[in-house]
Amino acid sequence: MNPGRCAACRYLRRRCPPDCIFSPYFPPNNPQRFASIHRIYGASNVAKLLQQLPLHLRTQAADSLYLEAQYRIEDPVYGCVGLISLLQQQIHDVERQLAMTQAEIAFRARHPQAVESNLLNNVGNPSFSNQASSWFM
Amino acid sequence: MNPGRCAACRYLRRRCPPDCIFSPYFPPNNPQRFASIHRIYGASNVAKLLQQLPLHLRTQAADSLYLEAQYRIEDPVYGCVGLISLLQQQIHDVERQLAMTQAEIAFRARHPQAVESNLLNNVGNPSFSNQASSWFM
Numbered sequence: 001m002n003p004g005r006c007a008a009c010r011y012l013r014r015r016c017p018p019d020c021i022f023s024p025y026f027p028p029n030n031p032q033r034f035a036s037i038h039r040i041y042g043a044s045n046v047a048k049l050l051q052q053l054p055l056h057l058r059t060q061a062a063d064s065l066y067l068e069a070q071y072r073i074e075d076p077v078y079g080c081v082g083l084i085s086l087l088q089q090q091i092h093d094v095e096r097q098l099a100m101t102q103a104e105i106a107f108r109a110r111h112p113q114a115v116e117s118n119l120l121n122n123v124g125n126p127s128f129s130n131q132a133s134s135w136f137m
Numbered sequence: 138m139n140p141g142r143c144a145a146c147r148y149l150r151r152r153c154p155p156d157c158i159f160s161p162y163f164p165p166n167n168p169q170r171f172a173s174i175h176r177i178y179g180a181s182n183v184a185k186l187l188q189q190l191p192l193h194l195r196t197q198a199a200d201s202l203y204l205e206a207q208y209r210i211e212d213p214v215y216g217c218v219g220l221i222s223l224l225q226q227q228i229h230d231v232e233r234q235l236a237m238t239q240a241e242i243a244f245r246a247r248h249p250q251a252v253e254s255n256l257l258n259n260v261g262n263p264s265f266s267n268q269a270s271s272w273f274m
Contacts, residue, residue, distance in 0.1 A: 040186075042179050049177075049213060057214045064218035068205060076186060077194045080217050081201035087224040094231040101238045108245065 007034040012043055021047045025062035033066050040069040144171040149180055158184045162199035170203050177206040 008022030009015065011034050016023060022043075026034040037046050046065060050058050071080035078085070145159030146152065148171050153160060159180075163171040174183055183202060187195050208217035215222070 040178070040182065042182050045177065045179050045182070049209075053213060061214045064215045067218050068209075068216055072186075072205075076190060077198045078201045079205055080221060081204050083221060084217060084224065087221065087228065090228055091224065091231060094228060094235060098231060098235045098238060101235060101242065105238065105242055105245070108242075112249075 004028075007031045008038075008043065011035060011038060021050050025050070025059060036069040036073060037062075037065055040072050041065065141165075144168045145175075145180065148172060148175060158187050162187070162196060173206040173210060174199075174202055177209050178202065 005016035005028060006020055006023035007026040007028050007030055009020060010028060011031065022034065041049075046062075049065065050061060053061055068080050071083060075082050142153035142165060143157055143160035144163040144165050144167055146157060147165060148168065159171065163174075178186075183199075186202065187198060190198055205217050208220060212219050
């Protein structure tokens with residue numbers, strides 16, 4: 001056994017050539033990284049993907065392929081598309097909260113008397129925030 | 138040529154068996170869908186992924202694999218990890234905007250005289266919003 005072989009060549013039980021396409025991105029001390037990528041994409045597809053990129057972008061490509069493979073192993077149905085849906089929902093929620101808060105400011109500006117009496121006691125109270133926003137929604 | 142073959146079997150130039158693993162998810166009228174998936178994952182990896190899932194989840198899995206393959210073809214370096222970073226940055230930006238707007242409400246509640254004179258003219262003016270928020274940030 002050659003201790004200098006990269007994680008990919010070890011996994012594939014082959015000699016690690018000096019110009020190995022995997023070697024710079026799959027060091028022998030992290031065998032899991034190549035195992036995950038191999039399980040989802042297969043060695044030849046990863047090699048093809050890396051080969052078509054300029055050298056200075058291959059580390060980022062190997063990292064993103066590894067992340068996508070991890071997501072797919074954790075969630076075989078949705079992979080990282082599941083995370084994308086979750087983040088889009090989160091953006092929608094925060095944008096909605098922002099619109100409600102901005103509506104609240106506009107209402108207070110137009111009706112200072114209506115809110116004056118409760119204002120100091122209720123700022124930071126979510127139920128007041130919801131109530132004020134419901135006047136517009 | 139058998140016109141009943143699915144897009145995968147057409148692409149792979151093989152007979153489409155009655156129990157074809159690809160057939161329900163890669164109809165012959167959408168050859169691009171299988172071509173993209175094949176380019177990134179390879180046919181045998183997609184077949185393995187689908188086979189390990191219960192029947193009722195395979196459509197969602199084929200859809201998400203197709204989406205991920207499309208992202209990777211469009212952005213060979215970052216794939217859909219690039220989109221995830223973008224969405225995370227977007228959430229960060231909207232959350233920051235929300236915190237600033239909430240700080241503005243709190244300030245107006247505590248200092249009604251300080252903002253009263255400009256309030257009605259400046260609501261909805263982004264520079265006023267930024268100015269009010271800058272008192273806290």
